[in-house]
Amino acid sequence: MKSDCRGRGLCGVLLPAACGTLLVLALFALFYALFDIYPFGVKSIVWCDMEQQAVPLLLQCKQILERGESLLYTQLNAGGMSFYGVFFFFLSNPLSFCVLLTDMPVSSLMNLLVPLKLAMAAGSMVILLRRQTPKLCPALAVLLGLMYGFCGYGLMYYQNLMWLDVQALAPLLLVAVDALLQKGKVLPYFCCICLNIVFCYYIGYMTVVFLLLYVGLYAYFTPRAERKKLHLHDFWLTSAMAALTTAFVWLPSFLQIMRSARSGNLLQSLANCRLFHALGDRFVLLAATAIVFAVLPFLFCKHLPMAREEQRRMRVLCVLFVAAVVFDPINAMWHTGSYQAFPIRWAFFMIMISLRIAAQLLSAAPVAKERQKLPRSEKTALMLLPMLCITLVGLLLTVGNPYITSYVETLWVDLENGLLVLIATGVTAAGYALVLRCRCKGSISQRIALSVCAVLFIGEMTLHTYCNVCAVAEEDTLYAQTYSASDRIHDDDFYRLKMTRKYAHVNMVGAIGYPTMAHYTSLTRSDYMEGVKKMGYSSYWMEVSSTGGTVLTDALWGVKYQLGQHRDFEDWVTEVWTDDVLSIGKSSIALPQAIRVQQAPDAITDLPGGKRSAVQAYLAAQKLGDADAVVSYPVTKTENLSLTETESGVQCTIVDESKQVSDIRYTLYVGDAQYLYFDLYTLTGTRIANPRNESVNISVNGVFVEQNYPQSSNNGLVSLGRFENEYVTVRALVHQNFECESFGVFGIREATLVHAAATLPKDDLHYEKGRYTVTTAGDTAATLVLAIPYDEGMTAYINGEKAEVYRVNTCETAVRVPAGSAAVELRFFPSGLKVALLLSGAGLLLMGLYLLLRRKYPQIGSKVLGSTAEKTTLFALAAVLIAIYLFPMIVSFVGIWL
Numbered sequence: 001m002k003s004d005c006r007g008r009g010l011c012g013v014l015l016p017a018a019c020g021t022l023l024v025l026a027l028f029a030l031f032y033a034l035f036d037i038y039p040f041g042v043k044s045i046v047w048c049d050m051e052q053q054a055v056p057l058l059l060q061c062k063q064i065l066e067r068g069e070s071l072l073y074t075q076l077n078a079g080g081m082s083f084y085g086v087f088f089f090f091l092s093n094p095l096s097f098c099v100l101l102t103d104m105p106v107s108s109l110m111n112l113l114v115p116l117k118l119a120m121a122a123g124s125m126v127i128l129l130r131r132q133t134p135k136l137c138p139a140l141a142v143l144l145g146l147m148y149g150f151c152g153y154g155l156m157y158y159q160n161l162m163w164l165d166v167q168a169l170a171p172l173l174l175v176a177v178d179a180l181l182q183k184g185k186v187l188p189y190f191c192c193i194c195l196n197i198v199f200c201y202y203i204g205y206m207t208v209v210f211l212l213l214y215v216g217l218y219a220y221f222t223p224r225a226e227r228k229k230l231h232l233h234d235f236w237l238t239s240a241m242a243a244l245t246t247a248f249v250w251l252p253s254f255l256q257i258m259r260s261a262r263s264g265n266l267l268q269s270l271a272n273c274r275l276f277h278a279l280g281d282r283f284v285l286l287a288a289t290a291i292v293f294a295v296l297p298f299l300f301c302k303h304l305p306m307a308r309e310e311q312r313r314m315r316v317l318c319v320l321f322v323a324a325v326v327f328d329p330i331n332a333m334w335h336t337g338s339y340q341a342f343p344i345r346w347a348f349f350m351i352m353i354s355l356r357i358a359a360q361l362l363s364a365a366p367v368a369k370e371r372q373k374l375p376r377s378e379k380t381a382l383m384l385l386p387m388l389c390i391t392l393v394g395l396l397l398t399v400g401n402p403y404i405t406s407y408v409e410t411l412w413v414d415l416e417n418g419l420l421v422l423i424a425t426g427v428t429a430a431g432y433a434l435v436l437r438c439r440c441k442g443s444i445s446q447r448i449a450l451s452v453c454a455v456l457f458i459g460e461m462t463l464h465t466y467c468n469v470c471a472v473a474e475e476d477t478l479y480a481q482t483y484s485a486s487d488r489i490h491d492d493d494f495y496r497l498k499m500t501r502k503y504a505h506v507n508m509v510g511a512i513g514y515p516t517m518a519h520y521t522s523l524t525r526s527d528y529m530e531g532v533k534k535m536g537y538s539s540y541w542m543e544v545s546s547t548g549g550t551v552l553t554d555a556l557w558g559v560k561y562q563l564g565q566h567r568d569f570e571d572w573v574t575e576v577w578t579d580d581v582l583s584i585g586k587s588s589i590a591l592p593q594a595i596r597v598q599q600a601p602d603a604i605t606d607l608p609g610g611k612r613s614a615v616q617a618y619l620a621a622q623k624l625g626d627a628d629a630v631v632s633y634p635v636t637k638t639e640n641l642s643l644t645e646t647e648s649g650v651q652c653t654i655v656d657e658s659k660q661v662s663d664i665r666y667t668l669y670v671g672d673a674q675y676l677y678f679d680l681y682t683l684t685g686t687r688i689a690n691p692r693n694e695s696v697n698i699s700v701n702g703v704f705v706e707q708n709y710p711q712s713s714n715n716g717l718v719s720l721g722r723f724e725n726e727y728v729t730v731r732a733l734v735h736q737n738f739e740c741e742s743f744g745v746f747g748i749r750e751a752t753l754v755h756a757a758a759t760l761p762k763d764d765l766h767y768e769k770g771r772y773t774v775t776t777a778g779d780t781a782a783t784l785v786l787a788i789p790y791d792e793g794m795t796a797y798i799n800g801e802k803a804e805v806y807r808v809n810t811c812e813t814a815v816r817v818p819a820g821s822a823a824v825e826l827r828f829f830p831s832g833l834k835v836a837l838l839l840s841g842a843g844l845l846l847m848g849l850y851l852l853l854r855r856k857y858p859q860i861g862s863k864v865l866g867s868t869a870e871k872t873t874l875f876a877l878a879a880v881l882i883a884i885y886l887f888p889m890i891v892s893f894v895g896i897w898l
Helices: 002-008 010-034 049-066 084-090 094-100 106-132 138-149 152-157 161-183 186-199 201-220 232-245 247-258 266-271 279-287 291-300 308-326 328-334 347-363 376-398 406-410 415-441 446-468 477-483 507-511 526-534 551-556 612-624 750-759 833-856 860-865 868-897
Strands: 496-499 537-540 543-548 559-564 573-578 583-587 594-597 630-633 637-639 641-646 649-654 663-670 674-681 696-700 703-709 718-723 726-734 738-740 742-749 766-768 771-778 782-789 794-798 801-803 806-808 812-817 820-828
Touching: 010 106, 010 138, 010 446, 049 084, 049 094, 049 106, 049 161, 049 477, 049 507, 084 161, 084 201, 084 247, 094 106, 106 138, 106 152, 106 161, 106 347, 138 347, 138 446, 152 161, 152 279, 152 347, 152 446, 161 186, 161 201, 161 232, 161 347, 186 201, 186 232, 186 247, 186 833, 201 232, 201 247, 201 308, 201 868, 232 247, 232 833, 232 860, 232 868, 247 833, 266 328, 266 868, 279 291, 279 308, 279 347, 279 415, 291 308, 291 347, 291 415, 308 328, 308 347, 308 868, 328 868, 347 415, 347 446, 376 415, 376 446, 406 415, 406 446, 415 446, 477 507, 496 507, 526 537, 526 543, 551 559, 551 583, 551 612, 551 750, 594 612, 594 771, 612 630, 612 674, 612 742, 612 750, 637 641, 641 663, 649 742, 663 742, 674 696, 674 703, 674 726, 674 738, 696 718, 703 718, 718 726, 742 750, 771 782, 782 806, 782 820, 794 812, 812 820, 833 860, 860 868
Parallel strands: 496 543, 496 559
Antiparallel strands: 537 543, 559 583, 573 583, 594 782, 630 742, 637 663, 641 649, 649 738, 663 726, 674 718, 674 742, 696 703, 696 726, 766 771, 771 820, 782 812, 794 801, 794 820, 806 812
């Protein structure tokens, strides 16, 4: 009893938790000092999604707040988009606001936030272990907490900084769930589950799946007589009120995701799933906490030092975890149906449960009546296995160093890397298993177990921290170079900036304060992606780049400035700033961003498919009134290939693969001034692989202007330059066979743009703090097409009266304006947020009322639900098993056979 009180007391919980937290920080400081990482050096651990999303989005958040704007909408991304879902997907942890407190580079700030969040995860794990295994000595609890802080989930997935928030909350959530089920304490659970959804609603989905499995198995394996004592009614009522309370996060975010290009066909996704996929990545992630492998066999042993019901539910839970690790269709359903990389984003649940089981095995008294003597063979193994582990780690870090960092080089673990890690993991797991076995027999003390486990932990922690954190560290020159271009444009008019080539990550343009058409997150709208692709801008996966396009589309979208190298700028772009590496240029071609057209909105809803030159002609005819603005040129000669027009576009086939030269030539005379473009493209959705990539090299008058086109980073229209009164030869040197929807050379007449700029009314947009305004006038009613991406959250007011907002040209916004003068104003408020706020208010009110009523009527929950709670729990368990485990496997097998 004394030990129990010591373990559960406030000091007995918080002091070890503080030790675990500080030790993680101290160990990271040691690694940072050894590898010259900030704040002890100049290197940064930022890479992958962190440099593409977390860093620039944090900077954008800072830009928005310092400009006095709200987090509902930003003009800095995708031509203007809802920032609400982005904020709650990536930035809603309070630590994100540290960016407002310092002027240090955000890439350096990330070096501090990662260990801080992992330290918090270790501390919360210690709290879980001290609360639920009070007989475990504090030092062992701290060690197991360190294992959680340095687990593979945190070390391999830290680029997605927001996931570490949920990792840190998970042990506290488990403490709260157990306290709710056993004692009816609802407030800690309510707070934990709400914070999970607020900090990262995406991982919150996986949290819900875990909770339904955990609580369902808890109820199922509890004897029926005891099951009635569980506070299952409190679980369901509190969960429902938490769902209502967090509606302000998940409802608008869900609606935004459903309109993104990330949403897709669930059945098709599962049918295309391979049964086994990325097993090396999953193994290496779990291998960073090898005690996970050591614990699993013990769940199938008899006479374990844990209650029979608990052993059975932990056994089933771990089997379900293993099934999700091994079988990709099941794993995909844990990820809402699909994923791209980071294949087990829920793995911290498995690691947490395994560490909890390990704590029970380490803390329990021996099953045998008398303590068993430690055999000599086991005594020798307990000394040799830690030494062997350290030796293997040393060899891997020296001799095997070039072969153990494939993950940070390619985002995937190759076979050689996995096999080398397997050797070290096997030895480490064997050491942990031997310690657990000896503790269960009572043949070693917790102190000896601590000594052996500490050495094993040092080995695996050193190996995996180096492989996944230190090995990637380098000086972030790209961040510094891009940031040097910030605050170089002082223009109060409406404008956007594009990159000439992908010299920086696409989100960084907005991060340094410039409105842009570029964007990359899972919330990129599908109609926006489709529209800008058709207009000729480069796009890949969920990323829309501002590169590509034409002088026409740039002018229509208000792209007044370009960021790139001086040699990239065309004749109509004048350099206004340079640091001798990057330059900013200003275009001399400008058109209004609000243009009156006579067509009704429903007549111009979508851009035409097929050739992108036809899209340019369509826009010129619609907005500029010139159907002849675009000139398409025929092929004049082909060599060693067949070029065939098909119903879906063009098919190019090399006749003789042995010949060195296969090319397509255009010889043309350009009379009136034209801007020429080359295209080879098919609208491929969000597919990563593109068989057309690197099909051709393009030259103009003997000078190569583009190599290995198209590419993932460059599949927009290729600008060939401005020509007037001269012959031009365009040559496409073909590397491989290809088929595409859009192919060829076309020109845009300069006279059309000059005439439009001189004659179109100067109906320019103005933007301020989430509000667009424009004043227009005309003799007749018209459709006013605005250079603003369409969003259902936009509300229009014309002369103070509310008006309907239309989607036109696939992704643009339009309103109907009357004859005469019209003052147009567009305001943004996220779709679903008003209803969500009402639901959240109702949830908070109900929760407060429920807490008050429970004080006066402790049994009110059970009286409201009665036996329904028990049936609902078991039904939910069955539903999750069917939906997450059975259904995807059936769909996958059907897909394999078909």
